[in-house]
Amino acid sequence: MxxxxxxxxxxxxxxxxxxxxxxxxxxxxxxxxxxxxxxxxxxxxxxxxxxxxxxxxxxxxxxxxxxxxxxxxxxxxxxxxxxxxxxxxxxxxxxxxxxxxxxxxxxxxxxxxxxxxxxxxxxxxxxxxxxxxxxxxxxxxxxxxxxxxxxxxxxxxxxxxxxxxxxxxxxxxxxxxxxxxxxxxxxxxxxxxxxxxxxxxxxxxxxxxxxxxxxxxxGEGGAKPHIEIMRSEAHIPWAGHSTVYAIPELYEVIREHKTTLLFVNTRSQAEMLFQELWQANDDMLPIAMHHGSLAVEQRRRVEAAMSDGKLRAVVCTSTLDLGIDWGDVDLVVQIGAPKGASRMLQRIGRANHRLDEPSKALFVPSNRFEVLECEAALEAVERNAQDSEDPVSGGLDVLAQHVLGTACAMPIEPVKLHEEVRRAWPYRDLSWEQFERVVDFVATGGYALRAYERYAKLRKMEDGRFRIAHPGIAQQYRLNIGTIVEEPMVKVRLVRGRGFTKGATTGPIGRFGRVLGEMEEYFFTTLTRGDTFLFGSEVVAFEGMFENEAYVSRSQGKEPKIPSYMGGKFPLSTFLADGVRKLLAHPDQWHLLPDQVSDWLRLQQEASILPAQDSLLVETFPRGAQNYLVCYPFEGRLAHQTLGMLLTRRLERARARPLGFVASDYSLAVWGLGDFSALIRTGRLSLDELFDEDMLGDDLEAWLDESQLMRRTFRNCAIIAGLIERRHPGQKEKTGRQITVSSDIIYDVLYQHEPDHILIQATRRDAARGLLDIERLGHMLARIKRHIVHKPLDRISPLAVPVMLDIGKVPVMGEARESTMAEAAEELIAEAMGVGPEQRKRAN
The missing domain is CATH 3.40.50.300 (P-loop containing nucleotide triphosphate hydrolases)
Structure with missing residues (x-):
């Protein structure tokens, strides 16, 4: 029994x-x-x-x-x-x-x-x-x-x-x-x-x-992880994310352990690190790579080899972050800054996947600011502090996909389905009016599109229920289900310019120029016509896009205007950002840092001041024929890029003649022809007004209207909502070019005739939440209100050297890149402290 x-x-x-x-x-x-x-x-x-x-x-x-x-x-x-x-x-x-x-x-x-x-x-x-x-x-x-x-x-x-x-x-x-x-x-x-x-x-x-x-x-707590920061004898770079300086020491670490996981923050970093390690692999150790762009067969082979204990090291991205149990991994190496304490704890847990044994991890910062971030992360892990993101509210594009999927299974009763949807936590506050509009969109395409039969996917029955218009819609839905829309690549084509003031280009535009290469499409969503940037060692001006090609022309401008997009896509967590500010503001903690980093901070104390934990430091100084404004919010690259876009608009109105900006995870530099120090000193430029929270109102709206960001974000929302379908039964999958053409036409129709369409709403939500980091920027502006410290200087400060190295950076790979960066940094730090040999020796 x-x-x-x-x-x-x-x-x-x-x-x-x-x-x-x-x-x-x-x-x-x-x-x-x-x-x-x-x-x-x-x-x-x-x-x-x-x-x-x-x-x-x-x-x-x-x-x-x-x-x-x-x-x-x-x-x-x-x-x-x-x-x-x-x-x-x-x-x-x-x-x-x-x-x-x-x-x-x-x-x-x-x-x-x-x-x-x-x-x-x-x-x-x-x-x-x-x-x-x-x-x-x-x-x-x-x-x-x-x-x-x-x-x-x-x-x-x-x-x-x-x-x-x-x-x-x-x-x-x-x-x-x-x-x-x-x-x-x-x-x-x-x-x-x-x-x-x-x-x-x-x-x-x-x-x-x-x-x-x-x-x-x-659950009961396990053994505390054992974590160290690599104390390399090599010169720690001022900027960049390649970590080439540490390759010899990294290779020795791999040799000393059974299986090492080396986490990086982007796929391009994974490719670069793997190649560098492979060139240093004199012992022919079995080293592999794992990231999301690799074919599934290759990823499965790597996973199987790891499970069988056949690999000594794997260079990987977040694809191996989560709870996969690789029992033989005895060391996790984080290449570059961790960006978040919770993410780092998750990665560390891949080593010694047993509760009673301590995990072992090594942080390898790529540059000097990342040393500070790694120290902040070390303290956070020591305290078991968590900074994981909160659950998000629900998007209307995802809801539209779900409504259609539900109708594919059975006729839907809107009132009952609304009650059911509100049981989903992200949609707990969804109003009946919004839900009704989503159902109408799925059924007809909405007010502006209801005349087109192809967008009518539901048919209303006599009893008030909705069913799919015909059986083929269910098959179409199942082919296109999901919320992951991969970022396409864009060909960069050199053409003759049309002639306009911002880019200083000449000649008529044509669409059949030479292809310079490819870049992620996201890069171009931040551009307006005339913005200049470096590509293929040339300064080019953005002319526009047609389908999946970006057209650029040679520019006579001496300074590229666009921020650098190198580095990880993960945003620096607010928790770690606060930890970096705290470390900077407490010199008694600098003994934790390598001598070359603590000496750098002491040089900053002598030449300028250090950012306080609860305020924003703004430095202004001349250099060459231009003037610079550098601030240190420590809020992550996305928030800083948005801040830079909005600041340059305000500086233009103040007649400060800005030319461009560059953003990193830690700081933001704006340069122009106007004398920023004099404008602030004479009261013609107020920093409190410049950094006021109202920049997230009309200025943001005006910039969004001009940029490509809304169009590209709309395309993703339209795909998820089912308005644009990538796959059709018995046909080849649509190319990115075909999808872009369709989405641009629909976007123009909706933006002009139905600007409150649910997909336009979804687009604005995604742009604010994920691509511009508006919420975080708003918190930062509120935090620094009336706490802005201005330090006018007669030359660049030591703390500004890393972000200044990003201005006009030409992409150079390998050892040439490292030596070029080092030479430029030496010149800048010498400039910051005077040309004396003693100062240069201390800085390096």
């Missing part, structure tokens, strides 16, 4: 407790807490450090229940942000199931799963299905979804913090709300290691299920 839970000493079936005993293990307290919460009918958010057995904790209630009560059909749905993580969990879950001899079927379902297998999973699902948010949306779009999910008991959300901050999380939340309607007794177990505000995530998982409670469970 089977014993009940109350009759057992532990709430676990004897088969499971015997398996633990056979391994010499015992269930951890937090693993049993998840089981107890599930048996109490509650959802649960488990926060526990890496290596604490979170994944097993998430599946213990499933295994326990399936032993107690055999279940036919789908019992537990597991959702992860990475296909590789789903495959890894399947492998790790099958081991205990096989060792216990349990008749439990576990399968993964990703975009790499063969179509015949995915088809079979709909009518003959396993008891445990491991998949992604996109595959859940796909399954819910079929008419038999109610049958497939009718007996679903549990949902396990792995690495929840990585999903709730983006559109994939919005889509997943809507899918969970739909599951809550199809199977109201489902309970959610969410797993995460790095959460700054656990209560928000607990509310997030409680929201989709009617009348559900969610418990917050905290």
């Amino acid at each position: 089977m014993r009940t839970n109350r009759e057992r000493a532990l709430p676990l079936h004897p088969q499971i407790t015997d398996w633990f005993a056979s391994k010499g293990w015992a269930p951890r307290r937090h693993q049993l807490s998840v089981l107890e919460a599930t048996e109490a009918g509650d959802s649960a958010l488990l926060i526990a450090p890496t290596g604490a057995g979170k994944t097993l904790a998430g599946f213990l209630p499933t295994l326990n229940d399936l032993i107690e009560t055999p279940h036919k059909g789908l019992h537990t749905l597991y959702l992860s942000p990475l296909k590789a993580l789903a495959v890894d969990v399947q492998r790790n879950l099958m081991t205990p199931i096989a060792e216990m001899g349990l008749p439990i079927k576990v399968e993964a379902r990703t975009g790499d799963t063969p179509s015949h297998k995915r088809q079979r999973q709909r009518y003959d699902p396993p008891q445990i299905l491991l998949t992604t948010p996109e595959q859940l949306a796909l399954l819910l779009s079929h008419g038999d979804a109610d049958k497939m999910f009718a007996n679903l008991k549990r949902v396990v959300l792995d690495e929840l913090h990585a999903m709730v901050t983006n559109k994939r999380g919005e889509l997943m939340s809507l899918g969970l709300a739909r599951l809550g309607t199809l199977a109201p007794k489902i309970r959610i177990t969410a797993l995460s290691a790095t959460v700054a505000r656990p209560d928000l995530l607990r509310d997030w998982i409680a929201a989709p299920m009617p009348n559900a409670r969610a418990q917050l469970l905290m």
Whole structure:
């Protein structure tokens, strides 16, 4: 006779407790807490450090229940942000199931799963299905979804913090709300290691299920990680992100360890670092690379080789951030600044993936400011401080995709669907009026597009419900599902200019010039016609775009106007930014820094002043025929780029004759022909007014209207909302050029005739939130209000050297780049302190 839970000493079936005993293990307290919460009918958010057995904790209630009560059909749905993580969990879950001899079927379902297998999973699902948010949306779009999910008991959300901050999380939340309607007794177990505000995530998982409670469970702490910052004897660069100076020492570190993961922040950095290490690889060590642009077959080969312990090092991006268990990794190296404490803790956890053993990590800063950031990150990790982002509110483009997907499965009743959608945490405040407009958009395309039959995807029935207009729409929807829109590359073509004042170009424009190369399209979204930049060692002026080509002409301008976009795409977290400001403001902490960095800060004290923790330092100085204004907000590159765009508009109105700006993660430099110091001294230019919060009003709107940013952001929203489709049954996928032409035409129509269209609203939201960092910039402007310190100088300051090196930077690769940067830095620092040899010696 089977014993009940109350009759057992532990709430676990004897088969499971015997398996633990056979391994010499015992269930951890937090693993049993998840089981107890599930048996109490509650959802649960488990926060526990890496290596604490979170994944097993998430599946213990499933295994326990399936032993107690055999279940036919789908019992537990597991959702992860990475296909590789789903495959890894399947492998790790099958081991205990096989060792216990349990008749439990576990399968993964990703975009790499063969179509015949995915088809079979709909009518003959396993008891445990491991998949992604996109595959859940796909399954819910079929008419038999109610049958497939009718007996679903549990949902396990792995690495929840990585999903709730983006559109994939919005889509997943809507899918969970739909599951809550199809199977109201489902309970959610969410797993995460790095959460700054656990209560928000607990509310997030409680929201989709009617009348559900969610418990917050905290796992026991593991061993503290052992982290060091590389103390290189080599010259630490003033700027740049290549870290070439540390290659010899990095190679020795790899030789001394069994398996090393080297994390970088961008794919281009991964390629560069891998090539440098490969050239230094005299011992022919097996070193591999892993990032999202590589073919799936190559990534899987690298993952398999890691699992088998065949690799000594892997250079990787965030593709290996999350909970994949590589047991033989004994060192994590962060190349460049970590940008966030929570992200760094997540990466560190990839080493010694066991709770009772300390993870080992090494920070390798790429430049002198990054040394400060690494010290701030070291302190944050020591205190186990978290700075993960909060969940985001829901976008209307994602909602439109979900409405159409729901209609593909069955006719929708708008009132009932609105109630269901509001159970998704990101859409909890969605008004009926907004929802009604989204449904109207899906049904007709909206006011400006309703005359075109191709945009009519829903048809209203006599009973008030909506169904899809014809069966082909469902097939079309399933081909285009998802929220990930990859950034296309743009060809840069040299043409003869049309002649206008800003770029100082000459001659008529033609569209058939020589191709100079390719750049990410995002770069061009920030440009207006006439802006100049360096490309292929030439100063060129932006003339415009047609489809997926950018047209530039040679410029006679002596200074390029555009900010540098080198470095990581991750924004510097506000937590670490505050830590850098704190370190700068407390010289008693400088003993933690390498001598060459602390000497640099002392030089700044002598030549100028250092930024205070609660104010903004603005330096102004002449150099050559131009004048410079340099400030140090420490708010990240995106916020600084937006600030630079808005400041130059205001400086133009003040007749300060700005020529351009350049932004880094730490500072912003604006240069022009006007004497900034004299304008401020005489009161003709007020810094309080220049940095006033109202710049985020009309100035921002005017800039957005002129830039390419809105058009490119609109294209992504239109793809997600289903207005523009990349794939059609039986046809080749549309090229980026075709998509861009379609989106530009529609954008012009909507912007002119329906400026409050839901896709225009979605576009403005995305531009403000993700591409311009408006919220963070607003907080910064409020923080520094009436706390701006102006320091007029007669020459460049030591602290300004890194950002000044970015002005007019020509992309040079390899050793030539390092030596060029070093020479330029020597000249600038000598200029800052005078030409004396002693000062130059101290600076280097």
